[in-house]
Amino acid sequence: MEANEADGIISFIARSIGAQENAVRLLTSLFLGYPFAFFHRQFLHGKAAILQHLYFISVGLWICYFNFGFAVIHSLANILLIYVLLVTVGGTQLSVGLALIGNMSYLLYGYLLPKDTDNYDISWTTPHCVLTLRLTSLVFDIYDGRRKQNNAKLSAEQESTALDKVPSLIEILGQTYYFGGFMVGPQFSMRRYLDFVNGEFSDKITGGPPASVKPGLSRLVLGLCYTLLFQILSVYTPDSYLTDPEFLNSTLLYKLLYILIWGRVFLFKYNGCWLITEGACLVTGLSYNGKDKNGNDLWDGCANIIPYYCEVGDTGQKLIQGFNINTNLWMAKYVFKRLKFLGNKDLSQLCTLLFLAVWHGTNSGYFINFCLEFLIIKCEREVGSVVDLNPTLHAIHTSKLTYPIIWFIKRCCILIGLGYALIGFALLDFDKWLTVYNGTYWLPFIIYLTVPIWKVPLKVIFPPVKSRQNGEQNHNTDKQSKTE
Template sequence: MAVQSSILSRTALALGATEPALRLLLSILIAYPLAFVHRYFLYGKKPMQQHIFFCVSGLLIGYFNYGNDILHALITVGSTYVILVICGGTLASVCLVFGFTMGYLLMGYYYTGTETYDIKWSMPQCVLTLRLIGLAYDLYDGQKPTEELSAEQKKMSLKSFPSFLEVAGHTFFPSSFLVGPQFPMQRYLNFVHGRHTVGGALPDSISHGLQRFGAGCFYLALFQLGTSFYPDNYLISESFDESTLVYKCFVLAVWGKVTLYKYISCWLISEGGCIITGITYSGNVPPDPNTEPKWDGCANVILSVFEGASRFGHFIASFNTNTNHWVAYYVYKRLKFLGNRFISQAVALLFLAIWHGFHSGYYVCFLLEFIVMVMEKDLEPKLINNRTVKKFLEDPKIVPFVWVILKLYTLVFMGYCLVPFALLSFAKWWQVYKSVYFIGHLFFGLWPLYGRFVKRFLSSIDVRD
């Protein structure tokens, strides 16, 4: 292990990365040969063989990254299964699993956290936490009468209790154990039982998986290139602080996009491995066995929407989509009884912040997201339904200018909102915000004060026939 660590350390240093980051990248790549092994030797075989393969290979990947700390994942899975066996598919089991897994995760953050972004056993633990909470919810939904379930719940609920091997195989699935993507137990069971193909044939998914792999490598190269110019610590440098506000906004725009590329590259490469196995099957278009199948069932980013974003809503709809869907399904929609969507949204974002850890930067970032979305949802209908504004914005001579303004708006303020998420500690993100005069906080935070005048002005110029 010492020799291996020495080789990896030297390689990481030569690449300008850390050893944990290199191990993580290698682990994501190892999932590809494992996907091909399963595809050609285990696909369509007995489910138990597949569960064992996924469980063992996932745990070995975990051990390669975190050594004996992989025991934390095993303890969490084992304890969760005991809770589910004792309590069954009840609300009590949901509460206990939720409390135990989140508590264990937060304990991990407390004992291993530093002032920087850590690649430690708590990283796969946060993926595992959502997966196990989702399992408890799906079992709970499965005990309800069918007529009480929504269409989505009917699709994801579990009527029968899974075995420990099924839970372990789902949890440690090698292509998604470390960084996601998330997918429910029902998708995993459909996959291992061969329900994603016609006649037991191998899924025609290799080319789709390799395309996502290529896209992931491309974004990884962009990230490496971008960080060579604007690394995170540049934002707290004297050079940045002494620059003009216009230049600082330019840096935030470029830096923010590059920072997102780090996550996108990991998700795309991980998704490619999942696609090759065939677990990402999401039907045929149209629903006919003779038409082209879709393999986007585990997509975590919608590149066309992400790159074409002209408002924050586009980023939210296209970035980290699996986690966002998980929070919407298991948290936001479960709070419907509160009768207030803004409270439900605030609680969902608070959950996301807690799930990420204790650093103040997470809470500030998600608070800013909430404030931005409140403003956009308040202003956008007034613009869309205003005939005068709509006619002006659709003028061919104006369209290019509008596009540039919207791109600058999204890029600059997305970078602005990401500052605390990336820098984490109060001293760092406060220094950056102070350097740019808290422009984002003023622009979005004061909307309740100046927004009424903007809406009044828009109403005054709305000319109706």
């Protein structure tokens, strides 16, 4: 099929479903991951690593060109810069600092280029977000490997990804352009990729490809469901309606209910994309993650979403744990935990969210989104400590009789809160999200910012009881919170 014919088909599909051409191209690239994955299973699994690297490089470069044309040069240039850095000063603190500055600077350069619209555009910076984190973590992992050689104590998490030598350029290119993770993620370490191409995830009995087709196709089906739901429901919940005079002049209750529903629909497109690309990773076998306690294979090594948490989670912490998992784990491992020297958990989290906002882009909407996310999590911890330490509140919260009602109330509140945060993420422009926030009287911000005030009478009415049992329970809660 010639390029003009392919462009014509993409344009026809985009017009037919009312979508942008670049979005159709991206989704087409994700679907193409399945024939590419089955080809790898059939002809390249268990073959020499060099053949697999070359396959992933050629396919990934084609996908990049199919979506962004000659802008493929940006990913190649960034990879070469990091490779030169690694072979010259790799394994040092200097390499880590230069990688962070260099990778983020290149990404920000892309963000600052003129855009066609004020809305989010799918451009070469879309996969470059993924590339930025992947190359940065590679430098960190080699630094950890050098520390390990010098008898420094690493965490179990750092041990699992530390590298004792700089990978070859072809290995770095193969990991980068692996079709299952190039466009929208997920993040996965070089250690995982090398284990994969070296056959570590093969079927232990036959030595052939792992039994991962069924779980892979199940993720494809689920991803399709999310994608179809978004395409259907987004017609009735457009982003533009948030700034429409009809919405702004409606009642506050109506606005909050719309934000709740709109926020859920808005995230469906991300859920769909991540599930579809995860399925391709599963088919190849990259997602292997050991065995559970019953000896069954685990296939969640590249999972970027836990649908159960997304659909029934009643706290911001649960929803965050189930959404964009690998990016959140990356931020925790390479930013949050590395800021331990600050000596303040809230400050470390705030710096991490600031980094996350800049990584997404320079628009003010990203910053207001993650600012509110920080306040939501902090509010949950503050109120949660009061509930956990008071026997009456704790009993009501855990009672089988009252739990469904409490769950429904909490679920609605958190969906409104996170939906409110997503307004900035979706509208991006300062004037747009400010108009919506003014129209809703900044209500969630007022609630979350005044927690220190209304927490005082709450503790007076429901004072903490420092019994042995409750003390142990609070200790366990703090321990779990630190883990998360």
